[in-house]
């Protein structure tokens with residue numbers, strides 16, 4: 001669900017001040033979300049001043065729900081994911097807004113409290129598992145350490161659970177492989193180890209940032225099936241950041257589209273694919289290769305995502321949008337198309353946009 005509220009954005013430019021008004025509220029009667037992000041604005045301090053990279057990002061994830069986050073490179077998907085666990089560089093990142101996890105306010109937590117949540121209640125899977133795995137320890141040692149950092153279990157019990165975790169993610173001969181080092185695993189198997197690490201403490205939420213991009217297509221499909229199956233079996237919610245709309249279609253029940261640091265649409269996946277609410281989502285979908293169109297030229301979205309330094313006034317997508325016109329130069333509030341579909345476009349209700357299927 002895309003939500004927005006009335007808090008003031010970080011910074012004081014006209015653009016950001018405009019964004020502080022008049023957006024939709026969460027629908028009453030919904031399940032309490034496990035993750036509730038409101039008006040998350042992220043900026044970085046640099047030599048040339050402060051750059052605002054996300055603006056009032058608001059969304060929720062329900063317990064056990066799988067939500068896909070899509071958008072072109074540089075739209076702010078990763079910074080949003082990293083900020084949830086306060087993993088952005090402390091010296092330069094300025095984070096403003098509200099992040100509630102399981103009813104608790106993550107923004108006001110002390111580093112010690114955040115560390116207790118990281119890995120236990122929320123874990124993260126990155127694109128390149130070698131950045132998260134330590135080459136000098138066996139995978140078993142790392143799984144055991146992760147578990148024992150959060151739960152008072154004996155070494156023997158932790159080892160047993162580590163073997164079980166490797167088994168759960170489909171690693172053959174887990175009893176022997178538990179004593180091997182990360183470099184002894186293939187890329188796909190290493191990503192399985194990462195998933196085992198992410199799941200060993202039975203978190204309520206996994207944030208997966210492009211977890212399969214570095215893998216070949218067959219292995220990608222296996223890892224995606226595995227993540228979906230584990231999330232279904234354990235009731236773990238999944239925030240799945242990806243470029244690949246096909247993956248979202250297979251894995252998730254809801255899709256959030258980000259553009260130039262904003263959430264521009266949130267819809268159930270079936271709706272997002274068939275009748276997207278925002279012209280940008282429609283553009284992304286129409287750029288997908290279709291079997292029937294093989295050989296023909298793929299439509300693509302002209303132009304590029306504007307740099308955070310050169311955002312137009314009003315709708316950030318207007319320069320690339322085939323439907324732009326009067327009203328697009330103004331700040332775009334979130335429009336409720338129906339209670340489950342929201343888009344940041346003043347024409348969202350009248351446009352009959354083309355989807356992928």
Ligand SMILES: Nc1ncnc2c1ncn2[C@@H]1O[C@H](COP(=O)(O)OP(=O)(O)OP(=O)(O)O)[C@@H](O)[C@H]1O
Nearest residue numbers: 044053071072073074075076077078079080089308
């Ligand atoms: N540590 C940082 N310091 C300064 N700017 C940053 C930092 N990390 C990200 N950015 C900027 O924030 C913006 C959003 O980046 P982000 O990595 O979130 O994009 P993304 O949507 O994940 O893209 P991709 O699909 O390529 O992974 C970009 O303009 C990027 O240059």
Ligand SMILES: [Mg+2]
Nearest residue numbers: 077078079209
């Ligand atoms: Mg990224």
